[in-house]
Amino acid sequence: MSSEKKIIFALVILLFFSFCFLSYFEKKQLQPSDAGWEIYFEDPQSDNLTFIIENNTKTKKIHWKEMAGESNVIIKEADILVVSGQKSTIPLLNESDGEKITIEVSDELGGKKEIHKRFN
Amino acid sequence: MLELFQSQISFYLTIALVLFVPGYFMLLAFFGKEKLGVLERFIAATGLSILITDFLMLVMSRVEILFTRASLVITLLIFSASCFLVYRKRFKKAPGVAETKASSDFSFKQTLLIILILFLSIFIRSVYLQNNLPSSSTDLGHHMYWSKLFAESGKIQNYTQREIVLKDGAYQIDAPKPISDFVIGEHLIFTAISLISGASFISAFPVSVLLFINIFSLLAVFILSLRLFEASPQNKNIAIFALLFCGALFVIDPPQAKFVGGGVIGNILGNLLIPLTFYFYVRFLREKESVFLFFALFFSMGLFYTHHLSGLIFLLTFVGFVALSFLFNFQETKQVFFSQKRSWQSPLLLAFLVFSLVFVFIIYTPTYLTNSAVNTVVGAVKKIEHTGLSILQFRNVLGEARFALGAFGILLFLAPLRKSISRYSFLLLFSWISVITLISLAPGLVKISIPSGRVANYGVYPFAIISAFAFISVFGQKDFHKNLLVPFGQKLIIGAFLLLFIFINLDGFSDTTIYLKGNDSAKKTFQTFNASEYLATRMKKTDLLASDHVYLFADSWVKLFFMRDYYFPSYRANFERYENGVDKKEFCTRDMISNPGGELGEKCYSDLGTNFVMVNKLMDGAQFRKLNNFWQVYSNEEINIYYRNK
Numbered sequence: 002m003s004s005e006k007k008i009i010f011a012l013v014i015l016l017f018f019s020f021c022f023l024s025y026f027e028k029k030q031l032q033p034s035d036a037g038w039e040i041y042f043e044d045p046q047s048d049n050l051t052f053i054i055e056n057n058t059k060t061k062k063i064h065w066k067e068m069a070g071e072s073n074v075i076i077k078e079a080d081i082l083v084v085s086g087q088k089s090t091i092p093l094l095n096e097s098d099g100e101k102i103t104i105e106v107s108d109e110l111g112g113k114k115e116i117h118k119r120f121n
Numbered sequence: 122m123l124e125l126f127q128s129q130i131s132f133y134l135t136i137a138l139v140l141f142v143p144g145y146f147m148l149l150a151f152f153g154k155e156k157l158g159v160l161e162r163f164i165a166a167t168g169l170s171i172l173i174t175d176f177l178m179l180v181m182s183r184v185e186i187l188f189t190r191a192s193l194v195i196t197l198l199i200f201s202a203s204c205f206l207v208y209r210k211r212f213k214k215a216p217g218v219a220e221t222k223a224s225s226d227f228s229f230k231q232t233l234l235i236i237l238i239l240f241l242s243i244f245i246r247s248v249y250l251q252n253n254l255p256s257s258s259t260d261l262g263h264h265m266y267w268s269k270l271f272a273e274s275g276k277i278q279n280y281t282q283r284e285i286v287l288k289d290g291a292y293q294i295d296a297p298k299p300i301s302d303f304v305i306g307e308h309l310i311f312t313a314i315s316l317i318s319g320a321s322f323i324s325a326f327p328v329s330v331l332l333f334i335n336i337f338s339l340l341a342v343f344i345l346s347l348r349l350f351e352a353s354p355q356n357k358n359i360a361i362f363a364l365l366f367c368g369a370l371f372v373i374d375p376p377q378a379k380f381v382g383g384g385v386i387g388n389i390l391g392n393l394l395i396p397l398t399f400y401f402y403v404r405f406l407r408e409k410e411s412v413f414l415f416f417a418l419f420f421s422m423g424l425f426y427t428h429h430l431s432g433l434i435f436l437l438t439f440v441g442f443v444a445l446s447f448l449f450n451f452q453e454t455k456q457v458f459f460s461q462k463r464s465w466q467s468p469l470l471l472a473f474l475v476f477s478l479v480f481v482f483i484i485y486t487p488t489y490l491t492n493s494a495v496n497t498v499v500g501a502v503k504k505i506e507h508t509g510l511s512i513l514q515f516r517n518v519l520g521e522a523r524f525a526l527g528a529f530g531i532l533l534f535l536a537p538l539r540k541s542i543s544r545y546s547f548l549l550l551f552s553w554i555s556v557i558t559l560i561s562l563a564p565g566l567v568k569i570s571i572p573s574g575r576v577a578n579y580g581v582y583p584f585a586i587i588s589a590f591a592f593i594s595v596f597g598q599k600d601f602h603k604n605l606l607v608p609f610g611q612k613l614i615i616g617a618f619l620l621l622f623i624f625i626n627l628d629g630f631s632d633t634t635i636y637l638k639g640n641d642s643a644k645k646t647f648q649t650f651n652a653s654e655y656l657a658t659r660m661k662k663t664d665l666l667a668s669d670h671v672y673l674f675a676d677s678w679v680k681l682f683f684m685r686d687y688y689f690p691s692y693r694a695n696f697e698r699y700e701n702g703v704d705k706k707e708f709c710t711r712d713m714i715s716n717p718g719g720e721l722g723e724k725c726y727s728d729l730g731t732n733f734v735m736v737n738k739l740m741d742g743a744q745f746r747k748l749n750n751f752w753q754v755y756s757n758e759e760i761n762i763y764y765r766n767k
Contacts, residue, residue, distance in 0.1 A: 004227035005160040011236040016336065017133070019247040020329050024129060026251040027325035030643040037648070037758035041655055045733075045754035045764045055651075114756040119749055119766070 035059070038083075040106045040114050043090065050093035052104050052116065056083040060108045067093060068103045076102075095120070128319065132326065135318035136333065139310060143177075143197055144169030146204035151412055153212035158225055161344045161400075167337045168397040169416075171310055171390065172423035173200065178309045179277070179426075179485045187275035190316050225347060227357060234361055235343075242339060242368035246332060246378040253382035254325050257646040259670070261384020262677025265322045267303060268311035269681055272322075277305065280488050283688040285707045285729065292709050292728040294688070301489040306427030307386045322681060323650065331381045331389050338393035338582075339368040345396040346586050348403045349546040355593050362589035367582055371520045376578040388575065391431025392582060394424050398435060399549060406457065406545045411467035418470070422477050429489045430571060434556065434579050437567075441552035450544045509564050510573045518561075518577040519584050527554070527584035530591030553583040645674035648759040652735055653682040655755050656762065665731040666690035667713045672737035674759065679735070691731070714741055718748050732765045 002010070036057040043051045054063055066078040076096070083089045095102070103117040144166035148157060157165065177196050178188065186192055227235065256262075270278055281297035288295075311327055320326040346360035353359065373379055376388050401417035404410075421439075425432040446454040516524040531554065534547050560569055561577040656666060666683075668690040670676050676692060683689055693714040698704035705711075709725035714736060716722045725731070734751075736742060738761040745751045745763045755762035 003159065004229075004232040005158060005225065007232055008160060008227075008235050008239075009163050012239055012336075012340075015239055015243045016333060019243050019332065020133070021129070022247050023250060023254060023325045023329055023332075024125075024132075027254045028125065030254050030647070036644050039648075039651060039655075039755070039757035041755040041762075042752075045659055045752070045762070046766075057647075116753050116756055118752045118754070121749065 037112075038063070038106075038108065038114075040104065040116055042116060042118070048095045048118070048120065050095050050102055050104070050118065051090065052093065053088050053090050054081070054083055054106060055088040056085055058108070059085055060110060061085070062109045063089075063106060064108075065091065065104060065106045068105060069097055070100045073103060073105075132314075132318045132320055132329075135314050135320075136330070138194065138197055138317065139174050139313050140170050140330075140333065141166050142170065142201050143173040143204070144171075146201040146208065147173060150204040150207040150211070151416070153208065155212075156408075156410075156412075158344075160225065160340075164337060164340045164344050165397055165400070165416075167334070168341065168393050168420065168423075171306070171334075171393075172419065172426070174313055175306045175309045175423070175426055176480070178313065179305065179480070182277040183484045185276070188271065188312060188316055189275060190319075193313050193317055225357060231357055231361060235364065238361070238365050238369045239336075242364075242372060243332075243336060245369075245372040246335070246381065249373050249378045250328055250332065250382050252642060253328065254643060255323060255646050255650070256325070256328055256382075256384065257642055257649075257675035257678065258383040259677040260386070261327055262675065262679075262681065263687075264303070264307055264384055264386050265311065265327055265678070266680050266684075266687060268308040268315065268327075269322045269684065271308060271312040272315050273684060277309075277485070281687065283686060285691065285709045285725075287707070292707070292725050294691075294729065297686075299488065299491070300687075301429075304387065304426065304428050304487060304489065305485065306423070307390065323678065327384065328381060331384065331386065334389050334393050335377065335381050336368075338389065338396065339364055341393055341396035341400065342367055342582050342586060345400045345403070346589065348400060348407070349543075349550065349586065350590065351407070352543050352546075359586075359589045359593045362592050363586045366523055366526075366588045367585035370522070371581075374520065375518070376581055380578075387428030387431060388578060391424065391428045391434070392579070394420055394427060395431060395435050395438075395579075396582060398424060399553075402439075403545065403549065407543070409457070411469050415467075415469045415473055418473055418477075422480075426485075426487060429487070430575065431579075433569075433571070434560075434576065437556045437560070437569075438549075438553045441556050442549050445548045445552055446545065449548060453544070508573065509562050510577055512562070514574075515558070515561055515577055515580075518574065519580055523581065523584045523588050526588035526591045530587035530594075533591055533594050534587070550583055550587055554580065554587065557583065642674065645759055646678075648757045649673060649675045649679065650682075651757055652755060652760040652762055653679045656733060656735065657682040660733060663730075664733055665729060666733040666735065667710065667731050668692040668735045669714050669737065669741065670694050671696065672740040673735065690735070691729075715744070717744055717751065726765055732767070734763045734765070736761060736763070 038054060038056045038058055038060075040052055040054050043049065043053055050067070054065070056063070061082050061084060062080060063083050064078065064080050067076045068074060069076050077093075079091075081089055081091070093104075097120050099121045101117055101119045101121070103115055105113065105115040107113040145162065147169060148162050148166055152162075154162075174197065177200060178193075181188065181192065181196060186196075256265075267278075267280070279297075280300050280303050282300045283294050283297050285292055286295045311322070311330065314320065314326065314330060315322055318326070343360050343364045346363040347356050350356035350359045371377065375383075376385070376392055380389055398417060398420035401413050401420060405413035405417055421435065424435050443454075510518070519527065531551070534551065557576060557580040559567055560571070561573050561580065564571070564573060564576075660666065660683075666689070668676055668679055670692045671694075673679075680687065680689055691710050691713075693710050694705055696711070699708060699711050708721060709729065712719055712722040713725050713731060714734065717726065717734070734745070736745070737759060738756065739759075742753075742761045745761070746753065750766055751763040752766055753761055754764045
């Protein structure tokens with residue numbers, strides 16, 4: 002094999018491994034185990050309060066509260082288990098009488114997020 | 122696992138089909154295996170394939186053949202097979218016998234060194250780029266929108282943009298207007314690769330393709346150096362050191378891995394095509410064969426269909442080179458222009474002339490010509506980033522070692538020390554370096570208004586070549602001390618060599634240690650993609666979204682989830698763009714995020730009908746939380762989404 006062919010051969014091998022390496026990391030990054038979790042209303046535009054928790058962390062135990070008004074009076078609360086990479090839908094009926102409804106969700110490490118809708 | 126394996130195989134085959142096969146067979150059809158070495162053919166095939174794919178897709182679009190996997194594969198295969206048949210017919214009598222004639226035979230140590238440099242070049246770039254996955258850069262997001270649009274619609278669309286304007290006292294989004302920021306050649310290869318391989322635009326594939334092109338641009342410099350210094354017995358060593366100086370040193374700094382990760386597609390393509398274009402001109406001037414001129418012209422034309430700034434740098438260098446050739450190499454240049462009539466009048470060149478005219482006037486005219494964008498480049502320098510760099514800034518862009526050696530190389534060129542270097546090689550390199558230096562340092566003198574920093578980055582490649590020349594001129598010969606003007610002792614020279622080599626490597630690798638530290642960009646990108654996906658599945662066609670470029674990571678990629686318009690979602694730009702009086706003349710995009718409850722913010726929401734907004738929760742969440750008409754409907758680690766309930 003001539004020296005030029007050896008260089009081409011080496012180049013092709015190096016590029017192949019580089020692409021495999023990048024592809025592996027891309028897959029790894031797109032299936033993260035520490036990308037946090039998210040909460041959202043299933044229907045952002047209606048009065049429906051059903052919300053979803055999507056978990057992309059190793060933690061499983063999640064606590065949620067439904068609170069009413071500016072003073073955040075707790076209406077409902079519960080613990081749920083959401084396995085990493087999964088999501089859980091929590092159906093809620095709108096029973097507010099024209100006030101703000103806040104959904105506050107926290108994990109066992111103290112991370113906290115909230116979403117809300119206002120009906121006044 | 123099987124799916125991953127299949128997608129990988131499909132991707133590699135597509136890369137070969139789009140970025141190698143058509144160019145390889147076209148080179149075979151024109152040169153056989155005689156005039157280009159194996160390595161030269163392999164490297165030139167990549168640049169040529171990019172241009173052929175672009176041109177074929179432009180023709181397909183013109184004759185209204187939709188871009189699909191089948192149509193693209195068939196077109197590329199028909200073209201390649203036709204070239205192969207021509208090759209078989211033309212070179213039937215001596216198939217593959219004279220392959221070694223044009224090949225360079227490297228020694229074992231040289232081969233090993235080249236492979237080591239390539240290994241370092243690819244390895245460090247890959248390690249850096251894995252921190253940039255999934256892709257998040259602003260430029261790449263913008264570019265991929267167009268590539269995806271062409272892929273989804275199956276044809277080329279006009280580059281247009283919409284803006285918010287005030288009409289009759291009310292804000293509205295005006296009709297689409299042509300934009301000149303993009304050139305078609307920057308996008309078509311990504312469209313082709315995605316359609317054929319099925320790879321998603323929101324994946325590692327664009328970065329992998331750019332890495333591929335970037336590596337081949339280093340090799341283009343390598344083969345160009347081999348030919349520029351062909352008259353020197355040290356040409357292989359010069360080429361190897363040119364590869365080292367532009368490939369393995371300053372690996373991350375622009376225009377290398379940072380440009381790859383940043384998606385600066387035009388510059389990356391330009392840095393491949395410019396050396397290849399010069400390569401064919403150098404071959405023509407040396408060998409006076411019209412087939413080399415044909416390819417030189419083909420690459421020159423391709424540059425203008427790929428990237429306007431690269432095209433301009435090439436054009437100015439070429440004009441400078443011709444002028445310098447008439448001044449300092451009159452006899453030979455006169456002969457090339459006036460006595461080589463047979464070369465100029467060859468049917469091949471006439472065919473090229475017809476091809477280029479048909480292409481420009483009938484098939485596709487680059488948008489920057491139809492939009493008169495040239496007028497914005499030529500003339501007085503207006504923008505601050507166009508006013509030129511200081512010498513210190515220029516040195517930092519090129520890298521201290523490259524800058525110092527490059528300057529020394531120019532002095533060596535000017536000294537009557539090197540008789541073995543062809544005059545054309547010297548004049549071409551001198552013109553290339555002078556044009557880039559002049560536009561980078563004093564654009565006002567040449568009345569060209571383009572970003573000085575971007576232009577300076579083009580200097581890396583010619584400076585790498587001339588640095589390699591300087592280095593080898595001093596240290597690369599057995600009796601090197603006899604070449605020096607001052608007769609130093611041999612031990613002193615060896616000491617100087619070691620010191621210089623250590624300095625070059627320390628300087629060249631210093632950027633690597635800074636950039637290779639991990640970061641959390643993937644995590645942030647993931648948040649933006651998740652939030653975008655949430656909206657894309659829930660927003661109706663009548664809903665409108667405002668987003669933010671200042672604090673949202675990877676925000677330019679949001680539009681790829683909607684594919685409604687290049688302007689969708691509207692976004693708050695960097696604050697200085699609202700203040701310079703040139704870039705942003707409306708303030709809706711700013712106030713809808715910064716002050717949504719203010720008079721202007723309210724009016725903009727009301728007039729435009731924007732009802733969703735996506736912001737960084739820490740930086741911009743507060744002003745929305747206190748407003749009664751905004752519902753916080755989504756929250757992740759970085760982003761909150763608000764719905765404006767009228």
